[in-house]
Amino acid sequence: MIQTSRHGPVTCYKMGRxxxxxxxxxxxxxxxxxxxxxxxxxxxxxxxxxALRHSGVRRVVNTHSHEDHIGANALLAAELxxxxxxxxxxLDYIAGNAPPIFHYQELLWGKAPPSLPSPLGDTVxxxxxxxxxxxxxxxxxxxVVLWExxxxxxxxxDLWLVPRPKTSRDFENNRxxxxxxxxxxxxxxxxxxTGLGDVVDHGTAALDQTIAWxxxxxxxxxxLTAQGLEPAEIVQRLYGGESExxxxxxxxxxxxxxxxxxxxxx
Numbered sequence: 001m002i003q004t005s006r007h008g009p010v011t012c013y014k015m016g017r018x019x020x021x022x023x024x025x026x027x028x029x030x031x032x033x034x035x036x037x038x039x040x041x042x043x044x045x046x047x048x049x050x051a052l053r054h055s056g057v058r059r060v061v062n063t064h065s066h067e068d069h070i071g072a073n074a075l076l077a078a079e080l081x082x083x084x085x086x087x088x089x090x091l092d093y094i095a096g097n098a099p100p101i102f103h104y105q106e107l108l109w110g111k112a113p114p115s116l117p118s119p120l121g122d123t124v125x126x127x128x129x130x131x132x133x134x135x136x137x138x139x140x141x142x143x144v145v146l147w148e149x150x151x152x153x154x155x156x157x158d159l160w161l162v163p164r165p166k167t168s169r170d171f172e173n174n175r176x177x178x179x180x181x182x183x184x185x186x187x188x189x190x191x192x193x194t195g196l197g198d199v200v201d202h203g204t205a206a207l208d209q210t211i212a213w214x215x216x217x218x219x220x221x222x223x224l225t226a227q228g229l230e231p232a233e234i235v236q237r238l239y240g241g242e243s244e245x246x247x248x249x250x251x252x253x254x255x256x257x258x259x260x261x262x263x264x265x266x
Contacts, residue, residue, distance in 0.1 A: 001015065001017075001044070001047075002044055002048060002051060003197075004051065005199075007199050010030055010031070010032045010199075011030065011031040011055075012028060012199060013028060013029045013030070013048060013197075014027075014196075014197030015044035015047065016044065016108075025109075026197050027068035027071075028040065028196060030155060031057060032129065033128050034058040034059065034126055035058070035059050035060075036052070036060045036061070037060075037146055037155045038060075039060050039062070039069065039070060039071060039072035039076060041109035042113065043071070043108075043109060044071070045071050045076075048076070049075055049079055049080070052076065053080070057080060059082055059084075059124075060073060060076055060084050061085045062085070063087075063143060063155065064142045064158070065089075065093035065098065065140070067101060067105060068108075069157065070086075071112045074113040074114065075113070077116075083118070084116065086117035086120060087133075087143075090117070090142040091116075093142075094114070094117055095114050102249065102252055103250070104250065104252070129151065130148065130150075131147060131155075133145075133147075134146075134147050135180075136156075137173070138159060138174060138176040138178070138181075139159055140158075144157070145159060147187060147189070151190070152188070152190030152191060153190070154187070154189040154191070154203060157194075157195045159177060159180055159184070160194060161194055161196055161198075163209045163213065164209075164210070164213045165210070165213075165258065167243045167253050168254075168257040168258040168261045170260070172258075174214060174218075174258065174264075175218070175262060175265065175266040178211065178215065184207060185208060188204050189203035189204060190204070217258075217262060221262045222262075224237060224238075231256050231260050235255045235256050235259055238255075
């Protein structure tokens with residue numbers, strides 16, 4: 001399924017695999033001035049291709065190497081001849097050397113076919129806009145934000161998804177995410193374009209809320225850890241039990257990983 005919406009000169013393509021009449025987890029791509037930011041998942045790649053055939057898209061930039069952000073790269077390059085760009089740290093994974101995906105990832109997004117982006121530089125220039133490429137580790141080590149200062153746009157990938165995150169995967173580091181969010185907040189963004197297809201106005205206020213939440217959670221988790229509680233016990237104390245995603249993802253996406261991520265080094 002694909003849903004299209006316009007936000008000034010930016011077109012959002014919100015995508016997801018439909019099962020039983022509903023989409024369980026969305027992903028997104030954004031088209032502005034011939035530049036496509038992310039390409040969604042493999043399951044929706046043919047639909048995205050159809051939507052983009054007469055759009056004038058010339059380049060695709062991936063914010064990071066996860067399968068729900070690179071899934072149409074290969075198809076768009078083959079059919080439309082677009083240039084592919086991605087963070088240097090993403091290139092090996094996107095080329096096909098990523099770890100095997102889990103069953104839930106295959107179900108929701110599918111395995112992305114290999115593609116061969118060139119490395120991103122410090123900026124991406126389009127006819128009308130100039131985007132700064134800001135390294136923003138936390139959700140993944142290779143994540144970047146595309147920042148258009150004249151417009152106040154921040155294309156954040158999965159760095160910011162919800163105001164009060166509580167679930168993480170085991171590779172995430174929310175201490176680093178907090179630092180990345182704080183650096184972005186200092187730029188004063190007006191609009192956040194997220195990896196779920198949500199377009200958030202009052203971007204600085206949204207970042208303030210999330211930064212305050214993560215700082216509060218870190219303080220509480222650190223205090224409970226100092227008292228001798230294990231992460232699973234902290235989950236029970238703070239959230240009353242595990243996330244509904246825990247069983248579905250085989251423990252990959254859960255509250256305990258969120259707690260553990262706060263205990264990692266910054």
